[in-house]
Amino acid sequence: MPEPVKKTVSAFTKKPKTTEVTAGNTAVFEAETEKSGIKVKWQRAGTEITDSEKYVIKTEGNKHSLTINNVGKEDDVTYAVIAGSSKVKFELKVKEPEKSETVTPAEAAPAPAASESPAPLAESSQNTEVSSAETHPEEPVDPIGLFVARPQDGEVTVGGNITFTAKVAGESLLKKPSVKWFKGKWMDLGSKVGKHLQLHDSYDRNTKVYTFEMEIIEANMTFAGGYRCEVSTKDKFDSSNFSLTVNEAPVSGDLDIRAAFRRTTEGHDDGAEFNFSSLLKKRDSFLRPSNRGEGKSESQSDVDVWDILRKAPPTEYEKIAFQYGITDLRGMLKRLKRIKKEEKKSTAFLKKLDPAYQVDKGQKIKLMVEVANPDADVKWLKNGQEIQVSGSKYIFEAVGNKRILTINHCSLADDAAYECVVGDEKSFTELFVKEPPILITHPLEDQMVMVGERVEFECEVSEEGATVKWEKDGIELTREETFKYRFKKDGKKQYLIINESTKEDSGHYTVKTNGGVSVAELIVQEKKLEVYQSIADLTVKARDQAVFKCEVSDENVKGIWLKNGKEVIPDERIKISHIGRIHKLTIEDVTPEDEADYSFIPQGFAYNLSAKLQFLEVKIDFVPREEPPKIHLDCLGQSPDTIVVVAGNKLRLDVPVSGDPTPTVIWQKVNKRNDLLRNSDDSMTPSENSSDLNTDNKLLFESEGRVRVEMHEDHCVFIIEGAEKEDEGVYRVILKNPVGEDKADITVKVIDVPDPPEAPTISNIGEDYCTVQWQPPKYDGGQPVLGYILERKKKKSYRWMRLNFDLLKELTYEAKRMIEGVVYEMRIYAVNSIGMSRPSPASQPFMPIAPPSEPTHFTVEDVSDSTVSLKWRPPERIGAGGLDGYMVEYCKDGSTEWIPALPGLTERTSALVKDLVTGDKLYFRIKAVNLAGESAAATIKEPVTVQEILQRPKFWLPRHLRQTLVKKVGETINIVIPFQGKPRPKITWLKDGQTLDSKDVGIRNSSTDTILFIRKAELHHSGAYEVTLQIENMSDKVAITIQIIDKPGPPQNIKLVDVWGFNAALEWSPPQDDGNAQILGYTIQKADKKTMEWYTVFDHYRRTNCIVSDLIMGNDYFFRIFSENLCGLSETAATTKNPAHIQKTGTTYKPPCYKEHDFSEGPKFTHPLVTRSVIAGYKTTLSCAVRGIPKPKIFWFKNKMDLSGDAKYRMFSKQGVLTLEIRKPTPFDGGIYTCKAVNECGEAEIECRLDVRAPQ
Secondary structure (H helix, E strand, O other), X not given: OOOOOOOOOOOEEEOOOOEEEEOOOOEEEEEEEOOOOOOEEEEEOOEEOOOOOOEEXXXXXXEEEEEEOOOOHHHOOEEEEEEOOEEEEEEEEEEOOOOOOOOOHHHHOOOHHHHHXXXXXXXXXXXXXXXXXXXXXXXXXOOOOOEEEOOOOEEEEOOOOEEXXXXXXXXXXXXXXXXXXXEOOOEEHXXXXXXXXXXXXXXXXXXXXEXXXXXXXXXXXHHOEEXXXXXXXXXOEEEEEEEEEEEOOOOOOOOOHHHHOOOOOOOXXXXXXXXXXXXXXXXXXXXXXXXXXXXXXXXXXXXXXXXHHHHOOHXXXXXXXXXXXXXXXXXXXXXXXXXXXXXXXXXXXXXXXXXXXXXXXXOOEEXXXXXXXXXXXXXXXXXXXXXXXXXXXXXXXXXXXXXXXXXXXXXXXXXXXXXXXEOOEEEEEEEEEEOOOOOEEEOOOOEEEEOOOOEEEEEEEOOOOOOOEEEEOOEEOOOOOOOOEEEEEEOOEEEEEEOOOOHHHOEEEEEEXXXXXXXXXXXXXXXXXOEEEOOOOEEEEOOOOEEEEEEEOOOOOOEEEEEOOEEOOOOOOXXXXXXXXXXXXXXXXXXXXXXXXXXXXXXXXOOOEEEEEEEEOOOOOOOOOOEEEEEOOOOOOOOOEEEEEEOOOOEEEEEEEEEEOOOEEEEEEEOOOOOOOOOOOOOOOHHHHOOOOOOOOEEEOOXXXXXXXXXOOOEEEEEEOOOOHHHOEEEEEEEEEOOEEEEEEEEEEEEOOOOOOOOOEEEOOOOOOEEEEOOOOOOOOOXXXXXXXXXXXXXXXXXXXXXXXXXXXOOEEEEOOOOOOOOEEEEEEEEOOOOEOOOOOOOOOEOOOOOOOOOEEEEEEEEOOOOEEEEEEOOOOOOOOOOXXXXXXXXXXXXXXXXXXXOXXXXXXXXXXXXXXXXXXEEEEEEEEEOOEEOOOEEOOOOEEOOOOOEEEEEOOOHHHOOOEEEEOOOOEEEEEEEEEEOOOEEEEEEOOEEOOOOOOEEEEOOOEEEEEEOOOOHHHXXXXXXXXXXXXXXXXXXXXXXXXXXXXXOEEEEEEEEEOOEEEEEEEOOOOOOOOXXXXXXXXXXXXXXXXXXXXXXXXXXXXXXXXXXXXXXXXXXXXXXXXXXXXXXXXXXXXXXXXXXXXXXXXXOOOOOOOOOOEEEEEEEOOOOEEEEOOOOEEEEEXXXXXXXOEEEEEEOOEEOOOOOOEEEEEEOOEEEEEEOOOOHHHXXXXXXXXXXXXXXXXXXXXXXXXXXX
């Protein structure tokens, strides 16, 4: 992995901060640089500022200042100061001068924590400083990495969306850089694009900057964790780590009113506006999941994209494709076009197939239709071809009207279009087969090889023939022209083969599937050959055996034997063997011609192991009779000769002797007291031979077996087959004949490989390293230990990997390059000049883990007289050890003792430290703790004074409470009003000037809000409520009007005024009880006396008299009337007592003579236009009501200009209610709107003002 990119060092020692100034005053920003003489530029909204009367720029040494005179609302923008490659952004907040309130010093002081704290969201622009390489696209200079802007840590609530942005300078790049997004260490998010994840990129040709975005949609708790963005070009690489925190949603579906009323940007004062649009969006986001959850379980996350596309208008297709990650939109629309064809009313089908089905691979699915004729025959088609019965793949069923096609063991071949045909009618559907994720059942294993050796990585997946992706150090491997990498599949096993490895092949190799990742390390070492045992010079006699033997470190190394520089050719007498690490040259029946220099040369190494073979000729001289015995050894003296033999080898000791008569030879092994054990001559006893012999000595006389003695005329041979440790000691040979005796001592030393050391111990475990310690072996094999070899393996693996090729001289070693979170074991070998010992027992299993990094954004949230509230964010790096909790401590100013602030660890990211002494100055620090220990401490630099901060009381009244709150009888009233104020204020509620009854109304107060709760609203709860906030002599109050409404009573005094022809005239009076709401109209119904079935004649009728027409002659009719308000229709209706009889034709009827009444009247507005203030971009309506006879003609004007021909405006008129709809207004649409009504009796007009505000 590449080393992390270092951050650019800022050129500023003092940075300007966001400042709030009242309009008309002067604003001063100051900055200091590290060195004097640095050129500093000031910018306003991205444009450089020049010195003028408005802007005064001063420079004194390393101090720089910008003064803005006569600040106005137009100066409320973002400013920046640039020095070299560093750029600091800040803002000027301009507020209107307050007329009635006096700002206390506590309120006027700027809050540095609000201006300097980093933004919580990934896309926030409130970072106070970034280098020009990070946020200044005009000068994309990054001397270290590739990023112009790195993705920042983010925080989101469950169900919310968040976007991470990375920007890369493209000025020096020949082609578009490659960008990958990862979760954790290895999970590539490129294959996870879909409903919850979208990746976007763009290129700005003006600034030459590439922008890459990762959008997370509808986040859930599993999305939290560490992420990484990697960008690479042909010769550069850069990466950036960031983390995502996902907060749980509120327990219930209620909206958190306090969270909704938080300010949209940090650093605003008390007078800043709230973003009520965000409140509506949050309300929708809370309500939407609850509505979906009524029909499905909460775990149901599948979305029917076909259904969404079918119902959506064509203009929304691109948006839906972007939201749900649809890549083949054109293909889906072609299928959708066939699905969306309007079908005629089917006569053959009662229920057709759904537009699309989805099934997992290997599962079965049923396609079902319902036909109108139970005896109808159906045909099933697949891609236009009729499906035939074949085995158990397809099953056709007919149950009553239902026709079912069952497809068993679905495969990708079943992903097709299906049709059910009944006669001439067809029902069409699409079947999509979804492949299950492929899991890695047997992971890769680490390997260590020599240069040139073959490497084979093997893993096993859950499905045969699955497609996998191989990567080396994050770069995908492909088949190159040289065929360096070879990919092989064998059933469920996947192989990566490197035929001839090189040093460049070292690294981490990764195999990825759509359901898992496995990583292994390959270490390629240069070939180094160690000689554990070299060949030695030999001296042999005629017809004896000569054996040259050597041992090297690599059992796979071959070699050749040379005799005087010429290669030795094996035959019946000369044999060459190679077993493991041991190479042997054996010469039987040695002759004088075999005397020469012999060499062994390992293939591929510059080694030459040489030794000499000497032929010993036995010369027999004339010996006179009666010669005393004589032992002919090269060195005879007081100190015994020492012969060294390697354990397991054959020891053959030829001792020439002489004497006449032939002497008797006795071989004895001498103990530490130089005593003999037994005699070889049966005729002798220990007391007869020598005074220094006793029964504690061991006599050697066997002629067969592992240790034996062979007697010859002129010499004797002492042989030990396969020397062992017990054979070591002093051997004495004694010659005796009648003339005299001779003796000699020969010391035999047996050397061997060392004993295996004890199991090593592991200590000082870190993220990817540990310290291994061990003790020397109890027995070194008779030779000093030259060093040690260390091996490592994963706990669940069987492959041991060597960690060193040069022998370790010390008894400790720091092992590195391990993978965090993987369990390892260690073992050790001891090496001396003979060879390598057996391996030691494995160490105790251990896991490389490291403490987390320090917590971030550690700040003080609140302070009282005895408590301090702290908050922080999780560490940037947690690691495989997880996170056990946080340890909070504090220290008094002037002291060095840190005291725990909480008992034990806390898992939350906030803490309330209680029982503090008022007035103390305390430092606070926090550490993250996991299995590996404690992290570095995050400390608050300045001491915190434990003292309550006085804050003026002020209500933050929600918008919907600023107008009358209307509720129905029986509904629950829950009014939450946030406020501010310290210390905790006193809250008083009044209704119509009277104290509230606690039994009837519930009041709950907290430190940040007050709640009025009524479980079941009644009519008497209507009225004006007033809540007062009191802190000492400061107070604030707000008034709330609540209107409780109920269904109205029935109309009164209903009368059947007249009946004539086919008509009946009715009159009535308004209801006595209007339900505390305006009567919106009446519903008039009629019923024939014979059937008494009621039919509605008029609804929403506003007048108190009406004429019912189109009655049937000869019938009698009753009439009833319901009254209606906001709650609905009245429970009961007023009914006429007597029926209205409609006389038949032929009956003479003399109509009464009525004086004609003139109902004409001029236009009159019954409901005025209301002045409004709206947000730009949202549809807006203006409404009023007018009456007049005859019906007046309506005209709408804006600023006296007629709006009739403007397509942006739509006018509606329904039963006297006039509405003007303005589509997506802009600030230009603000002004005076006039509605004018004209008829033949006169005219009337009414006007209002509309203000359109830009969104915050």
